[in-house]
Amino acid sequence: MGLKKQRFIQIINANRGAIKSLCKVYYSSNEDQKDAFQDVILQLWKSFDTFRGESEISTWIYRVSLNTILTKVKRDRRSVTVEPIHGTHLYVSEAKADDNIELLSIVIQSLKDIDKAIVVLYLEGYQNKEIAEILKMTPTNIATRFNRLKSQLRIKFNKKSYATKQL
Amino acid sequence: MQLNNFKSTWKQLKLLNAMQRIESKEILAIIENAENVNKTKSQRAMVNLIIFIALTICCQSG
Numbered sequence: 001m002g003l004k005k006q007r008f009i010q011i012i013n014a015n016r017g018a019i020k021s022l023c024k025v026y027y028s029s030n031e032d033q034k035d036a037f038q039d040v041i042l043q044l045w046k047s048f049d050t051f052r053g054e055s056e057i058s059t060w061i062y063r064v065s066l067n068t069i070l071t072k073v074k075r076d077r078r079s080v081t082v083e084p085i086h087g088t089h090l091y092v093s094e095a096k097a098d099d100n101i102e103l104l105s106i107v108i109q110s111l112k113d114i115d116k117a118i119v120v121l122y123l124e125g126y127q128n129k130e131i132a133e134i135l136k137m138t139p140t141n142i143a144t145r146f147n148r149l150k151s152q153l154r155i156k157f158n159k160k161s162y163a164t165k166q167l
Numbered sequence: 168m169q170l171n172n173f174k175s176t177w178k179q180l181k182l183l184n185a186m187q188r189i190e191s192k193e194i195l196a197i198i199e200n201a202e203n204v205n206k207t208k209s210q211r212a213m214v215n216l217i218i219f220i221a222l223t224i225c226c227q228s229g
Contacts, residue, residue: 001191008198021177042197100176104177120177
């Protein structure tokens, strides 16, 4: 195995939590998650040569992974009716999950595809400008979408406060 | 509901999903499979090109 491949494997393993979490955000079944994971790895490998270290490695991982998954989701929707992912979980096993993860799962799954990416990047600590660069959008567009989704979530989850309190 | 409160939850979620290490074999299989497919595609394209050139030469000289 070459040095390049060894380094690539190390990077993937160091960031496996983020990659797997992203796949789980967009896909419910294990099979779809595995497919998405393979697509992401392949895309990361293809663009590995072009990574010049100008940004953090995690930023590159998020950029390639999210754009790959968003393209895949769009393609899958065109070819078949994608099953909605309500009632699925983002975590590994129920025994390890806690209420906050369950609630985050509900919140993320109530969002549109692009809004899920914005929220995930926000939770990762990125600023609007960086989110815009990663998702190839303008910072104004991100700020508008983010404000809109925050007020939507406020309305939705205030209405459902009884249900969420039950979790 | 404050999204800010979910920052630590997202971190926790990533840790949970990172519990299982990915085998090197698994990653290598993904990238090498794609490399093989690309190799086969370019080989096939090359063969087709040679056949096309040969047929063109034959047709012109005949």
